[in-house]
Amino acid sequence: MPPFHPRLADLPREVAVFPLSGALLLPQGRLPLNIFEPRYLAMTMDSLANGRMFGMVQADARAPKGPTGPGLYRIGCLGRLSSFSETEDGRLLITLTGLLRFRIAEELPLAPGGYRRIRADYGEFAADLVVPEAGEETPPAVDRAELLGALRPYFRARGIEANWDAVEQTADDMLVTTLSMVCPFDVPEKQALLEAPDCGERARMLVALMRMGAAANASPPDGRPS
DSSP states (O other): OOSOOOOGGGSOSEEEEEEOTTOOOOTTOEEEEEEOSHHHHHHHHHHHHTTTEEEEEOBOTTSOOBTTBSOBOSEEEEEEEEEEEEOTTSOEEEEEEEEEEEEEEEEEOOOTTSOEEEEEEOGGGGGGGOOOOTTOOOOOOSOHHHHHHHHHHHHHHHTOOOOHHHHHHSOHHHHHHHHHHHSOOOHHHHHHHHHOSSHHHHHHHHHHHHHHHHHHHHSOTTSOOO
């Protein structure tokens, strides 16, 4: 079990959010962030003083802009500041560890520091907090051979280097989480991975996205097979 494992009832209902398209946080995932804008510096410092948690969301290009900024996707992920350091030029280098997803029930007025806040509804994502005990056997949710079979050509087509020994040693669920977060998918694709109901469905979606990405990069610009 992770060292920090909150109960659903202990989580904040009013949450600061960092809208950052293309940056995906998933439960149990670890997202490094370089914080330099004044409003997000204020958000990070406020979060450190109040439970060390804030949410990650993506802007939704289809949603109308509101009084606090661009429209947001309605589902994001709450994270906890698990590491923190300050640079000489005033930036904050942090790692956010994913806890569970939330649905935006309501957007609140901007905080005094200028960052956005929401009222979070965690109800439909309570299962994100369930972590198997060490040694507990669970039915496999991921077809690992299929996942790795899609990963190798995708990385090759995108020119991405990988430590394959580390890949082979990573547990199925963490491998799916890490790949979903680091692969350079488009914003709607990242959002679809976030909203997948469970690890098995996320893995199947990930395989489909990697296969499409590998095929697209294998074809010349005019679309004729190479």
